[in-house]
Amino acid sequence: MVEASTSTSVPQPKQVVYCQVCSFPAEYCEFSSSLTRCKAWLQESHPSLYAKYYSADALSSKMGTLSVEAEEKIEADAAKREAKAEKKAAREAEQKKQAKVTIIREERTKRKVTTHVQGLEAFGIDLKKAAKQFAQKFATGSSVTKSPQGNDEIVVQGDVTDEVQEMLEERTKELKNVPQGVKIMKEDKKKKKKDAEGAEGAAGAPAA
Numbered sequence: 001m002v003e004a005s006t007s008t009s010v011p012q013p014k015q016v017v018y019c020q021v022c023s024f025p026a027e028y029c030e031f032s033s034s035l036t037r038c039k040a041w042l043q044e045s046h047p048s049l050y051a052k053y054y055s056a057d058a059l060s061s062k063m064g065t066l067s068v069e070a071e072e073k074i075e076a077d078a079a080k081r082e083a084k085a086e087k088k089a090a091r092e093a094e095q096k097k098q099a100k101v102t103i104i105r106e107e108r109t110k111r112k113v114t115t116h117v118q119g120l121e122a123f124g125i126d127l128k129k130a131a132k133q134f135a136q137k138f139a140t141g142s143s144v145t146k147s148p149q150g151n152d153e154i155v156v157q158g159d160v161t162d163e164v165q166e167m168l169e170e171r172t173k174e175l176k177n178v179p180q181g182v183k184i185m186k187e188d189k190k191k192k193k194k195d196a197e198g199a200e201g202a203a204g205a206p207a208a
Contacts, residue, residue: 017046027053033085035078099123100183101168105161107190115161117154118147123177127152130174134160137167161186 016025021041022032026049029038043050052058099122106114120130127144131154135142141157156164165186171178 017049020045029053030078033081036082100185101178102185102187103161103164104187104189105159107188113159115156115159115164116147117156117164118151120154120175120178121152123179123182125174125177127154130154131156133174134164134167138163 018024019026019029019032019038019041021038022029022034024032024038026042026046029035029042032038039050039054042054100119102116102118104116104118106116108114117130117134121127131142131144134154134156138156138158138160140160143155144152145155147153165184168175168178168182168184171180
């Protein structure tokens, strides 16, 4: 008896094109805050998909099921999202342009020196990962703490101010988002000594 041959069809994976502007699938770019730039990218990189989703015929077919009011609302909402996103991007770019990195060498005692790195968060850098990179580079302790002003900073054990500056200029690994040519300020501080004499005088003063 000859057995009937059975063939099973293997489902093919669906290929999804992701927009390089908003990172959404191409068919969902309309829900992003950068539709204009998304459409320009799609038209240049994938003209067939652009025609499928954003050609005059495609838009007419899509809008044909909507009322005039609904169509106007969709267009107005998209314009608002784009304008808001553009303002945010411009604001962030200006902040980055004015931002600076400060490297502080603090001498706590004659034998103990720490290096403080401030301002990296302005460039979207993960401070914990950057601190780990410093620790591995210098084989020393490195952690994220609060500065006296209440801002996050990285504290590295030892005097490595020059080496940290070199790493910032090289912009490797976790520091890759540091803008090229960013302003780097270096400071040298010493821990303030307590007024021991004043304290002793106050303690030894006769009671009234």
